[in-house]
Amino acid sequence: MTNQMDQQIIETGVVQLTKEDFSSDQMVKWCPGCGDHAILHAVENVFPELGVPKEDFVVVSGIGCSSRFPYYMNTYGIHSIHGRAAAIATGVKLANPKLSVWMITGDGDSMAIGGNHFIHTIRRNIDINLLLFNNKIYGLTKGQYSPTTPKGSKTKTSPQGTYERPFNPGVLVIGAQGSFFARTLDTNPKAMTAVFLEAAKHHGTSVVEILQNCVIFANKTHDLITSRETRDDNQLFVEHGKPLLFGKNKQKGIVLKGTRLEVVTIGEDGVTEQDILVHDQFENDPGVHSMLAAMMPPEYPVALGVIRSVATETFDQAMMASIEEEKASASIRTMDQLLNSGPTWEIS
Amino acid sequence: MTIKNSRVVELEQVVIRFAGDSGDGMQLTGSLFSDSTAFAGNDFATFPDYPSEIRAPQGTVSGVSGFQIHFGQKTVYTSGDLADVLVAMNPASLKANMRWVKEGAIIIVDGDAFVDKGIEKAGYKSDPTMDGSLSGFKLIKSPISTLTKEAVKHLDIDLKSTMKTKNMFALGIVMYLFNRDPEVIHKYYEKKFKANPIVVEANKAVLSAGYNYADTLELFGTTFKVEPAPLAKGRYRNITGNIATAWGFMAASERSGRPLFLGSYPITPATEILQELTYHKNLGVKAFQAEDEIAGIVSAIGASYTGAMAITTTSGPGLSLKSEAIGLAVMTELPLVIVDVQRGGPSTGLPTKSEQSDLMQALFGRNGEAPVIVIAAKSSSDCFYSAYEASKLSLEHMTPVILLTDGSLANGSEVFKIPEMASLPPINPPLVAPNDPDYKPYRRDPERLNRFWAIPGTEGLRHRVGGLEKEDGSGNVSHDPLNHQKMTMLREAKVQKVAEFIPQQEVYGDDEADLLVVSWGGTFGVMLTVVEKMQEQGKSVALAHFKHIMPLPSNTEDLLGRYKKIIVCEINNGQFVKYLKMNFPQFKYLQYNKIQGLPFMVAELESRFNELLND
Numbered sequence: 030m031t032n033q034m035d036q037q038i039i040e041t042g043v044v045q046l047t048k049e050d051f052s053s054d055q056m057v058k059w060c061p062g063c064g065d066h067a068i069l070h071a072v073e074n075v076f077p078e079l080g081v082p083k084e085d086f087v088v089v090s091g092i093g094c095s096s097r098f099p100y101y102m103n104t105y106g107i108h109s110i111h112g113r114a115a116a117i118a119t120g121v122k123l124a125n126p127k128l129s130v131w132m133i134t135g136d137g138d139s140m141a142i143g144g145n146h147f148i149h150t151i152r153r154n155i156d157i158n159l160l161l162f163n164n165k166i167y168g169l170t171k172g173q174y175s176p177t178t179p180k181g182s183k184t185k186t187s188p189q190g191t192y193e194r195p196f197n198p199g200v201l202v203i204g205a206q207g208s209f210f211a212r213t214l215d216t217n218p219k220a221m222t223a224v225f226l227e228a229a230k231h232h233g234t235s236v237v238e239i240l241q242n243c244v245i246f247a248n249k250t251h252d253l254i255t256s257r258e259t260r261d262d263n264q265l266f267v268e269h270g271k272p273l274l275f276g277k278n279k280q281k282g283i284v285l286k287g288t289r290l291e292v293v294t295i296g297e298d299g300v301t302e303q304d305i306l307v308h309d310q311f312e313n314d315p316g317v318h319s320m321l322a323a324m325m326p327p328e329y330p331v332a333l334g335v336i337r338s339v340a341t342e343t344f345d346q347a348m349m350a351s352i353e354e355e356k357a358s359a360s361i362r363t364m365d366q367l368l369n370s371g372p373t374w375e376i377s
Numbered sequence: 378m379t380i381k382n383s384r385v386v387e388l389e390q391v392v393i394r395f396a397g398d399s400g401d402g403m404q405l406t407g408s409l410f411s412d413s414t415a416f417a418g419n420d421f422a423t424f425p426d427y428p429s430e431i432r433a434p435q436g437t438v439s440g441v442s443g444f445q446i447h448f449g450q451k452t453v454y455t456s457g458d459l460a461d462v463l464v465a466m467n468p469a470s471l472k473a474n475m476r477w478v479k480e481g482a483i484i485i486v487d488g489d490a491f492v493d494k495g496i497e498k499a500g501y502k503s504d505p506t507m508d509g510s511l512s513g514f515k516l517i518k519s520p521i522s523t524l525t526k527e528a529v530k531h532l533d534i535d536l537k538s539t540m541k542t543k544n545m546f547a548l549g550i551v552m553y554l555f556n557r558d559p560e561v562i563h564k565y566y567e568k569k570f571k572a573n574p575i576v577v578e579a580n581k582a583v584l585s586a587g588y589n590y591a592d593t594l595e596l597f598g599t600t601f602k603v604e605p606a607p608l609a610k611g612r613y614r615n616i617t618g619n620i621a622t623a624w625g626f627m628a629a630s631e632r633s634g635r636p637l638f639l640g641s642y643p644i645t646p647a648t649e650i651l652q653e654l655t656y657h658k659n660l661g662v663k664a665f666q667a668e669d670e671i672a673g674i675v676s677a678i679g680a681s682y683t684g685a686m687a688i689t690t691t692s693g694p695g696l697s698l699k700s701e702a703i704g705l706a707v708m709t710e711l712p713l714v715i716v717d718v719q720r721g722g723p724s725t726g727l728p729t730k731s732e733q734s735d736l737m738q739a740l741f742g743r744n745g746e747a748p749v750i751v752i753a754a755k756s757s758s759d760c761f762y763s764a765y766e767a768s769k770l771s772l773e774h775m776t777p778v779i780l781l782t783d784g785s786l787a788n789g790s791e792v793f794k795i796p797e798m799a800s801l802p803p804i805n806p807p808l809v810a811p812n813d814p815d816y817k818p819y820r821r822d823p824e825r826l827n828r829f830w831a832i833p834g835t836e837g838l839r840h841r842v843g844g845l846e847k848e849d850g851s852g853n854v855s856h857d858p859l860n861h862q863k864m865t866m867l868r869e870a871k872v873q874k875v876a877e878f879i880p881q882q883e884v885y886g887d888d889e890a891d892l893l894v895v896s897w898g899g900t901f902g903v904m905l906t907v908v909e910k911m912q913e914q915g916k917s918v919a920l921a922h923f924k925h926i927m928p929l930p931s932n933t934e935d936l937l938g939r940y941k942k943i944i945v946c947e948i949n950n951g952q953f954v955k956y957l958k959m960n961f962p963q964f965k966y967l968q969y970n971k972i973q974g975l976p977f978m979v980a981e982l983e984s985r986f987n988e989l990l991n992d
Contacts, residue, residue: 071957084837084838084839085833087942089679098595099841100841100843104839105682105833106843107679107709107841108707108845110675111703113671113702116667116675116679117676117679119665119667119679120640120676120687121679121683122680123663123665123676124663124685125683127835149667149672183630264614351658356661358659359659359660361661363798364631364660365629365798366626367624367627368614368796368798372614373613373614373795374614375613376418376608376609376610
């Protein structure tokens with residue numbers, strides 16, 4: 030075994046890590062059937078693929094069901110307080126930009142109590158990976174509506190149905206000048222893993238919204254998108270450079286008509302595949318990305334995959350560059366020098 | 378300097394107050410006079426007094442900006458009570474400052490500003506310089522604006538720029554009055570405005586004009602001189618409390634080898650600490666201006682977990698917002714210093730005025746049993762040592778520390794003897810070596826009861842921390858009832874143990890006396906001034922001024938028991954006295970409290986203490 034490992038080190042320069050390197054010895058206490066289990070497995074599968082030493086991962090969370098996540102990963106981690114994970118992760122990353130920082134949060138944690146940290150972290154483009162578990166309900170407090178709960182939903186605090194307009198996290202991310210937004214499903218491990226890898230590769234705040242099912246308090250909230258019967262008409266996997274097609278036989282597509290997107294069927298009203306909008310995840314202009322993120326059934330399918338991925342300077346890079354520049358040109362390099370700089374006088 | 382047309386009288390100490398409209402440059406005037414005071418070898422302390430509005434309506438009382446300096450040939454502990462000299466650039470500044478002026482004081486005013494409109498704006502019914510209301514003072518009314526224009530007419534400079542230099546005319550008069558060499562000020566302008574020679578010329582010309590005017594017209598029959606103070610040998614500088622705080626942290630960072638991270642959100646009167654730290658990237662300082670107070674502290678907690686010497690700075694309202702996060706730092710047992718530059722409260726309160734009313738909040742303002750170390754700086758220059766000590770305690774004991782300063786210390790400045798870094802006590806954070814086989818997140822050092830610091834990126838120490846209660850030792854999440862009690866007691870004991878690592882409480886005065894004056898934090902200067910003065914008069918009075926609040930020094934109880942009467946003096950409604958009563962209920966405590974957004978005055982304390990001694 031040791032020889033084998035040594036051989037690997039010689040070949041790749043790093044120890045090959047496996048899923049087991051990241052599994053913690055703590056009992057996972059999410060409800061049976063909760064979508065969180067699948068997300069945990071996907072993350073455990075992705076971490077060994079990143080070429081990052083295992084002690085360089087830090088997983089940070091806030092409060093909520095999803096936020097128990099760090100306890101179930103064998104990495105450095107902080108399970109913090111409600112809504113604050115983005116700001117804590119910011120501190121971790123700025124203190125040591127070399128670390129691979131992952132933030133786990135939910136729709137209550139990031140869209141409500143932590144909304145401010147969420148948008149400012151994205152605006153600054155701190156290089157962290159932010160996994161937003163969106164089950165559209167408060168699970169840990171047992172079933173109150175959240176900022177993403179669909180209007181009209183009956184919950185413990187909306188017995189007659191909510192009359193709040195819900196947030197669409199993707200639109201919020203792009204509105205906050207986000208450089209990366211992807212959406213995925215807890216029911217599709219393959220797609221989830223692919224998106225997490227993309228998020229990890231992106232430099233900046235990579236936000237992944239995971240449509241996650243709460244079996245207890247909002248079961249089947251994403252059913253229209255995820256169920257075998259309806260998913261083909263309600264899912265659109267976006268791929269860079271490919272036309273935005275969906276439906277069982279990819280016969281439906283998205284076109285840009287005037288200033289809005291529309292669903293069309295190929296072959297109807299003279300529509301051909303050439304008319305279908307081609308996805309460009311690297312386009313700096315947020316217009317189409319925002320419209321894609323906003324698409325919701327019944328009028329549209331939900332866009333899944335990497336919707337936006339734009340290369341922009343990260344805050345941590347900028348801060349470190351500024352520090353290095355100052356250090357290089359500074360005449361004061363020690364506290365003794367600073368204390369004795371400027372106007373001083375001697376008493377002898 | 379030429380031979381002057383005046384007699385020179387020696388004074389022991391002097392208080393000067395410069396006042397004008399908030400656009401008149403009075404802060405600069407004051408600070409330049411401070412520079413000349415430093416070069417004259419006096420000890421001194423200063424305090425700015427400015428409105429919370431950046432540009433309040435011109436010429437009104439609410440728009441007055443002031444700067445007070447107290448200097449002497451003996452040690453100066455405060456920025457002074459009442460002024461011996463007031464410079465008032467307009468009627469409003471005269472009106473706003475007359476209550477701070479000694480009877481018989483010299484009052485220098487710009488006569489050009491005492492016209493109907495200005496007088497009315499200030500709220501005077503008649504011209505105070507004409508109606509005899511200043512008869513008890515020595516009034517020097519000079520046409521400062523006119524003479525300033527005269528002084529720069531040979532230069533190509535517009536009226537607006539000209540008027541900006543009239544503060545130099547007033548300063549010139551004061552420099553003459555105290556036999557100061559104007560060369561110090563000239564040098565400042567030559568250096569500061571190297572790129573703008575006309576500004577240098579104009580300011581120098583106006584300063585000299587003011588100086589010569591005072592001499593030629595024999596404005597004063599007598600001028601004054603304050604001999605140098607017998608300061609200890611060494612190099613000195615002038616420093617404000619906020620700058621001293623920032624530098625104290627930087628010093629602790631350098632000495633501990635832990636990089637400094639500040640997460641902060643601007644708030645009066647703490648903002649200068651954030652500003653100052655952003656200037657020192659050259660020393661590796663990471664100062665992060667967060668989106669709000671909460672992000673300020675939690676980013677610092679994230680940085681602390683990651684191995685930085687993490688701090689956050691704020692004032693009262695911000696401390697309220699940080700409460701929950703302080704609890705997280707208590708629970709995760711991470712080092713963190715929280716600076717509260719106290720101001721008048723509650724709510725927005727009196728943002729630019731000083732108060733000591735956040736003590737209870739600092740001690741107890743959190744959910745659950747959440748003890749933290751609390752220390753309070755005693756003077757502007759002591760902010761350096763307090764920040765250093767707060768960092769040392771936090772890093773070595775692995776616990777949050779709240780450092781209380783206040784608006785007076787923060788903005789006030791005093792003479793600071795520059796320390797050598799090597800003379801500061803070493804700081805040894807309990808770092809864990811890579812792959813330490815014994816490492817457990819909540820294993821403790823038996824001496825200090827701290828847990829150890831395992832930093833992300835270190836091999837073999839991966840672990841999780843968080844706000845949920847943890848099992849002793851392993852650090853796994855635990856809801857076990859007995860474990861919770863044990864952990865609560867451990868966190869409490871860890872903070873109490875700090876008493877073994879801080880100095881004994883010292884007393885200024887005899888071990889036994891008729892009256893023990895007790896105070897804490899930023900009032901040290903005035904308390905010591907009063908007590909020393911009374912001791913010189915042979916009064917049986919002593920001072921115990923507390924800097925360590927939580928825990929209290931271990932000799933506190935013994936000390937309090939030795940005096941016949943105890944009076945606790947605070948700029949609040951009696952918070953430290955409540956804390957002492959709680960800890961040592963066997964003693965009787967008298968109180969002296971002032972809640973006016975104003976500092977104690979020597980006279981008021983002296984008269985109250987004398988009453989108690991004569992009882």
